[in-house]
Amino acid sequence: MSQWKQIQQLEMRLLEQVDYLYDDNFPMDIRQGLANWIEAQDWDTAADEDSAAAVLFFSLLSQLEAALSREHNFLQRHNMKIIQQQLQGKYANNPAAMARVISNCLNEERRILSTACMQQQKSLQNSVALERHKNMDHRIGMIRTSVQMMDQGVKYIENMQDDFDFRYKTLQSRDPSERNSEFMKQEVTILQEILNRLDFKRKEILSKLAMVIQEIDDLMNSQLDAALRDWKRDQQMAAIGRPLLTSLDQLQTWFTLTAQSLFQVKRQLDKLGELVLKVTYESDPIPVQKPQMDERVHYLIYHIVKSSFVVEKQPCMSTHPQKPLVIKTGVQFATKVRLLVQLPAVDYQIKVRTTFDKDLPPGRVTRQFFIVTNPMKVMDIEDYSNGCLSVDFRHGLKEKKSGNATKSNESLLSVTEELHSLSFEAHFTMQGLNIDLETCSLPLVVISNVSQMPGAWASIMWYNLLNQQPQNLAYFSSPTRATWAQLSEVLSWQFCTNSVQGLNKDQLDMLGEKLLGQHFSNSDHIHWSKFSKENIPGKPFSFWTWLDSILELIRKHLLPVWNENYIMGFVSKDMERALLREKKSGTFLLRFSESHLGGITFTWVQHGDDGEATFNSVEPYTKSRLNALHFPDIIRDYKVISDGVVPKNPLKFLYPDIPKDEAFGQLYNNLPSKGTTFSSKRCLTDVGQSLISFVSNFQPTHTYRPP
Template sequence: MLTGLEQLQSWFTVTAQSLFQMKRQLDKLGELVVKVTYESDPIPLQKPHLEERVKYLIYHLIKSSFVVEKQPCMPTHPQKPLIIKTGVQFTTKVRLLVKLPEVDYQLKVKTTFDKDLPPGRVSRQFFILTNNTKVMDIEDYSNGWTQLSEVLSWQFSTFAGQGLNKDQLSMLGEKLLGQLASCSDCQVSWSKFAKENIPGKPFSFWMWLDSILELIKKHLLPVWNENYIMGFVSKEMERVLLKDREPGTFLLRFSESHLGGITFTWVEHSENGEVKFNSVEPYTKNRLSALPFADIIRDYKVISDGVVPENPLKFLYPDIPKDEAFGRLYNSQPSKGVSTR
């Protein structure tokens, strides 16, 4: 049972989630109007007003969620308010009741004193012992992985139109928690989720995940919503899945080493039975802005030892013919460009 500020924080956070979801839906409406509209379409007329209204509500909700959690108190009697005297130092504790990645990142707090007092009030002079502007120290908190995984799936569902399945969430859990991911009630701290870098990488788990969401929304939405992107699968599991498949079987996954990158890997079998796996450098937003991902898959070719270029991609995992899967997503005429190896 939540009480006091914990209950308020729950209400503020749920309201903020709803407002940010409205903002994303308005963004999608804007993208839709660019593609399809008609005479007397109400969206172009009403959308600016709705956007301003949502921004206004978000601004005032976050502003109202900033509260003083701990007032200055007597050192020997913490339950009593501090009697301010000359030369006495005191501290206070503030808190933001909205707990979302969108508003927790690099939040700054500036301390000021109101010098415009009503007539008859005595003015005291205060001195701030440190810099008056600080990055807010968000108090570290944790959630169980089961609860967090539901939120992540919801985030993908609202932002990209398709949630995450059990296997995808399992891989994310292993990436974030390692072997502890099998423990459903394992706690994930805010620092580990959004602040600390992934081991061996110059970015945090949330930065990596957020860059993937952005890539899907801007460049991969049709392919993602067809469930053609396996997405979250380790290189080790990728090989396990592909090794017994037909030559030319490939799968699509998000890069673990780049922010906002997608790659594909296919399997080949040599005459002596040796299994070989081939992967390409991740495609990022810069490359995907020039050519749709479905067209890249269709036109990808390999030159090997002077042999006529051919596309090694035959079947989307597990066994869907490439053109059957992506045919209706092709947007342009086949390209003559090749990739060499």
């Protein structure tokens, strides 16, 4: 199916976005009439190559001419002639501009289609998840109904047995001389009938118990354990920025209801054991079948309680809430464990002990740490958790000093690649069952200086994206590679975590090109070193170090501007010029510097009397400069002067055509700076105004290369 046909099947909300793409520069009539031909051409190449653009321009005119000859509707022919004349007048001298317009429209169409596809997939996933939840609720409900009905069955057996016991003891108390009487014979017959019915009911209840136990076993193995694994994987991905998809409260409900059914079955088996002590007989089924059932139920109870012991909140420092699992020595971090099963009353308090690096791989010599706070706390019931037990920890770490430690091959990893773990253990006795609880955090990275934070967070992202093993602490000895499709999604999450604005397809494509080169694809693989350790060619920093510095710049200095989607951000210099070339003088766009860590710059276009476009860029503003400056005010107050020329602000329209004050007006500080100008020789400021940077070596006739 052609792209245009797919577009026409979109819902109205998305069709309105498509409608916005088309105007006099590229009328929708052409897109409709020449859909297949347009989609078959390489407009991206033509946008950069004048010769290819010229060929496509004249081919488009020929296609229009052919369409005109086939059109019999007079009004439609009239409209097509007008469009043809407009295109010739607009693009005859600049066919590359037409190629860029069409290329942008097709790329935006693909983005809109991709958005629609993702929404459909999400809707399907939600539908599948809802169906799975309904199925789980139904199965657990059926099990609980069956177990409750067996309570009545056990009670019926108990009443029948009491009747038998009373009649039997009454008969035993009779005078021995009456034993051969007709009445005594009738009583013996009645007792035998009751015993036969009792035997039948005991076999029946044992059969039902066996079926319920098997149903619970199947539920736990096929669905409950899988749901827990899905939640743990979801928690892994949420730790690196993806929105949490599953609810721990829902999981807690399923675990608790299933455990309550098991406890009820255990009580029923215990009750049957008590009944046997009062009345038993030859071929009694309870002594034969009950031991195996007891063993199976005890195992299932042990398993469900043990597996319900989870880390609800992964270790995280309050100073860096967006970067959990990175711990700095000497800084307190918080974590929380929870028991999903609501337990019957226990005999004593459940004490949880925390241990650091309990399960380090044997022979691995690395930095060693110890917990400086109390490692043990008692679990408590939280009202909002429906009676389940949990405990919050506040811990700090300190490194053990060892003067004679030697390093193995594994420990040659950098500090930020060393993975550690935090373990939690508890033991308690409940209804005669000894239960050991143990769980552990996701792997941690321990740093001693905040400068190590970017590298540590890169390790956490990479591990949790690609590794579902909870404790593969030697992972970075041989890390796996990521596809661009996987990595690009995580990178967009980082921007969503630090703001409300993620990355769009164009921005991600630019990042993919920077990391993988031109003509990359979603299936291309990226090695860990290329992402985090190797420097970008020609630069003294790695790809991730560069990107992380931009995230910090946004979070500390550019958040309102970024959230308004005013920063194009990631755009190549060639694309920057292509976008600005046809715009009005004074049109500017904001992008992040490729040569400075954590820098933002802006470039504007000016057209001379001959129509020639020149591009002017400023030296990037980094966090050190923005500590004293408010970025929207820089845009508002920016002025350039040259010898003998009155200072003026060259910035008029934010790309594509938004008046500057309309875009940034609400973000300005209340008091504008007065008399601030920017010179090629010096920066003039009034007393009390902050120093604002200027255009380096600005000359009105000079074309600037963006930094």
